[in-house]
Amino acid sequence: MGHEECQAVNILEVNDLHTVFTTPRGVMRAVDGVALSLRAGETLGIVGESGSGKSVLGRTITGLIADNATTSVSGSVRIGGHDIHALTQKARRRLWGPEVAMVFQDPMTSLNPVKRVSTHLTEALRLHLGLGRKDAYERAIDLLRQVFIPDPTRRMTQYPHELSGGMRQRVVIAMALACDPKLLIADEPTTALDVTVQRQILDLLAALASERNMATILISHDLGAVEGRTDRVAVMYGGRIVETSDTARVFANPVHPYAEALLASIPRIGDAPHTVLRAIEGAPPNMLTLPTGCSFAPRCRFATDRCHEEQPELRELADKGTTHVGACHFPLLPVHQEVS
Amino acid sequence: MRRIAWRAGELLGVLFIVSFGVFMLVTLMPGDPAVAILGEGHPPAEYEALRHELGLNDPLLIRYWDWLSSAATGDLGRSLVPPQSDVSDRILGALPVSVQLAVMGLLIALVLAVPLAMWSAAHAGGAVDRMISAGMFATLSVPSFLAGLLLIMIFANGLGWFPRAQWVRIGEDPVGNLHHALLPAIVIALMELALFTRILRNDLIVTLKEDYILAARAKGMPPWRILVTDALRPSSFSLVTLMGISLGRLVGSTVIVEYLFALPGMGSMIVTASGQGDFPLVQGAVLVIALVYVVVNAGIDLSYGYLDPRTRRVHA
Numbered sequence: 001m002g003h004e005e006c007q008a009v010n011i012l013e014v015n016d017l018h019t020v021f022t023t024p025r026g027v028m029r030a031v032d033g034v035a036l037s038l039r040a041g042e043t044l045g046i047v048g049e050s051g052s053g054k055s056v057l058g059r060t061i062t063g064l065i066a067d068n069a070t071t072s073v074s075g076s077v078r079i080g081g082h083d084i085h086a087l088t089q090k091a092r093r094r095l096w097g098p099e100v101a102m103v104f105q106d107p108m109t110s111l112n113p114v115k116r117v118s119t120h121l122t123e124a125l126r127l128h129l130g131l132g133r134k135d136a137y138e139r140a141i142d143l144l145r146q147v148f149i150p151d152p153t154r155r156m157t158q159y160p161h162e163l164s165g166g167m168r169q170r171v172v173i174a175m176a177l178a179c180d181p182k183l184l185i186a187d188e189p190t191t192a193l194d195v196t197v198q199r200q201i202l203d204l205l206a207a208l209a210s211e212r213n214m215a216t217i218l219i220s221h222d223l224g225a226v227e228g229r230t231d232r233v234a235v236m237y238g239g240r241i242v243e244t245s246d247t248a249r250v251f252a253n254p255v256h257p258y259a260e261a262l263l264a265s266i267p268r269i270g271d272a273p274h275t276v277l278r279a280i281e282g283a284p285p286n287m288l289t290l291p292t293g294c295s296f297a298p299r300c301r302f303a304t305d306r307c308h309e310e311q312p313e314l315r316e317l318a319d320k321g322t323t324h325v326g327a328c329h330f331p332l333l334p335v336h337q338e339v340s
Numbered sequence: 341m342r343r344i345a346w347r348a349g350e351l352l353g354v355l356f357i358v359s360f361g362v363f364m365l366v367t368l369m370p371g372d373p374a375v376a377i378l379g380e381g382h383p384p385a386e387y388e389a390l391r392h393e394l395g396l397n398d399p400l401l402i403r404y405w406d407w408l409s410s411a412a413t414g415d416l417g418r419s420l421v422p423p424q425s426d427v428s429d430r431i432l433g434a435l436p437v438s439v440q441l442a443v444m445g446l447l448i449a450l451v452l453a454v455p456l457a458m459w460s461a462a463h464a465g466g467a468v469d470r471m472i473s474a475g476m477f478a479t480l481s482v483p484s485f486l487a488g489l490l491l492i493m494i495f496a497n498g499l500g501w502f503p504r505a506q507w508v509r510i511g512e513d514p515v516g517n518l519h520h521a522l523l524p525a526i527v528i529a530l531m532e533l534a535l536f537t538r539i540l541r542n543d544l545i546v547t548l549k550e551d552y553i554l555a556a557r558a559k560g561m562p563p564w565r566i567l568v569t570d571a572l573r574p575s576s577f578s579l580v581t582l583m584g585i586s587l588g589r590l591v592g593s594t595v596i597v598e599y600l601f602a603l604p605g606m607g608s609m610i611v612t613a614s615g616q617g618d619f620p621l622v623q624g625a626v627l628v629i630a631l632v633y634v635v636v637n638a639g640i641d642l643s644y645g646y647l648d649p650r651t652r653r654v655h656a
């Protein structure tokens with residue numbers, strides 16, 4: 001596929017993206033060479049343990065994390081053809097809302113406690129779409145209906161603390177959808193919610209995405225949330241994507257030992273957020289001192305000397321001819337079978 | 341409604357306690373009021389008679405009760421020092437001057453502190469932030485009488501922009517009054533500015549780390565708008581509290597500024613009255629200042645409801 005063609009089809013194109021923080025304790029490669037692309041209407045799940053760089057990746061894609069005194073971003077992110085990190089701050093802000101929007105993890109803290117629901121919704125409409133007070137208000141009510149909030153006129157006058165967690169997350173979603181973004185990045189949108197509400201919110205997001213033909217990235221440490229709701233999935237470890245393919249393929253046939261361990265340890269719904277997946281032996285990597293070879297090597301039961309010395313690159317490992325790729329020197333079964 | 345009634349009861353209680361404290365304190369002040377009135381060298385019987393007339397020989401609690409019950413009707417007694425004017429009248433003359441000075445000073449400080457703090461917080465740790473901090477520290481280290489003298493020398497005597505004439509009451513000539521009050525108010529503002537800026541800056545820095553600020557950024561809101569519409573209000577609790585305390589304090593303690601600018605305010609009145617052993621005037625003035633304190637603090641408490649909707653009681 002030629003470059004021109006790609007650009008026409010893909011809403012999002014990320015190439016060799018690195019996000020490096022300079023902290024007092026050392027250099028942290030939170031995102032370390034990530035590439036991915038997304039078409040309109042397509043849904044990508046990004047899964048990985050706490051600290052694997054999922055949030056930093058999401059925020060670097062939007063440009064909320066960008067080059068500054070202590071942060072260095074390299075590589076490229078194109079959203080709707082705009083090279084996000086080549087734009088000025090101001091030009092970037094114009095894309096936040098109409099091109100790309102985010103839903104954050106905790107609806108308790110991502111709404112301003114001193115602002116009414118109506119202000120949360122209308123301010124972006126007025127800023128980006130130049131709507132007048134009245135039009136913005138009508139539109140906001142309409143948005144609340146789209147996220148199935150009952151009695152929207154009354155809700156508009158309420159403050160965040162007067163709403164339940166699920167209602168708040170619906171408001172956050174309505175806020176993100178306000179300017180019809182082409183790409184929505186939802187960073188663990190249900191982790192902070194009650195179990196019963198989690199599914200409702202995930203289903204709502206999926207329905208809205210397909211209704212609007214919106215590209216969606218669903219970040220989660222909960223594989224159960226991703227299964228069945230995303231077209232593709234990318235497994236992150238130590239700031240890198242270590243395996244990615246169609247969701248069904250990865251679930252049926254993981255090739256990376258980490259992905260396999262992750263699948264084997266699918267947390268029960270209702271686990272506390274940010275729990276380290278217990279079934280995987282060892283601690284998540286210290287992002288400050290990543291090993292030279294495969295970053296999973298210290299925890300991998302297949303690790304050899306080669307794993308400790310040479311970093312595995314993403315390559316086709318299973319199901320030749322598909323887009324199923326992994327970064328492992330000794331991938332699981334399918335290839336092992338071929339080799340032997 | 342219930343809440344307001346409750347609050348009013350609370351205020352009365354506080355005032356009651358404060359008034360007792362004031363009464364005791366002033367009563368225990370050294371010096372004999374009879375001597376203060378008559379002067380030295382009279383026969384002891386004459387002093388005794390006057391003490392009796394003033395009710396000074398009655399038991400303390402009775403005297404307190406007499407004083408308090410007439411104070412409740414607005415009668416604070418008469419000054420002991422000729423022309424023995426009505427204490428309430430004296431206070432009504434001085435209080436507006438002090439309140440005006442304090443309010444103007446605080447407003448000027450606020451108007452300067454808010455943008456400075458926002459600018460600092462937005463560039464926390466950067467060059468701008470450090471420059472503002474240093475500047476604020478400089479204002480703190482200049483004593484107010486020095487700042488006042490300098491301002492008088494430069495702007496009143498030198499440039500002639502401000503009058504040095506008598507104080508003009510706001511009722512008589514509002515423009516002249518504001519003109520006259522501006523320089524002293526600036527001196528007061530300079531005293532408060534550094535602390536206001538610092539407190540607001542620190543609270544803003546904490547607020548700017550909140551998720552809802554990130555969410556507002558992700559909506560494409562410009563940084564200055566986020567500062568003004570998202571960060572300022574949740575960050576203003578400490579500042580508002582501090583301003584309330586400052587207002588209460590300033591009403592009785594701008595003595596230096598009052599002397600410098602020849603202003604007939606509460607501070608200089610209390611100092612003079614104390615020196616003359618004029619205990620009814622001191623008692624009355626301190627009681628009124630306590631009243632101002634209590635009322636201002638009640639106002640501050642109510643303002644929290646505006647600042648943070650979560651603290652509002654829901655009336656269902």
Ligand SMILES: Nc1ncnc2c1ncn2[C@@H]1O[C@H](COP(=O)(O)OP(=O)(O)OP(=O)(O)O)[C@@H](O)[C@H]1O
Nearest residue numbers: 021023030049050051052053054055056057274287
């Ligand atoms: N601004 C920053 N400066 C320095 N380090 C950072 C910064 N933001 C994140 N990090 C570090 O980058 C690493 C990746 O963090 P990130 O938040 O992306 O993890 P995550 O995969 O989203 O985890 P979680 O499931 O807990 O949300 C962490 O070690 C984190 O401490």
Ligand code: SF4
Nearest residue numbers: 294297300307328329
């Ligand atoms: S490269 Fe080696 S250490 Fe890394 S996941 Fe594969 S087998 Fe394990």
Ligand SMILES: [Mg+2]
Nearest residue numbers: 054055056187
């Ligand atoms: Mg995260």
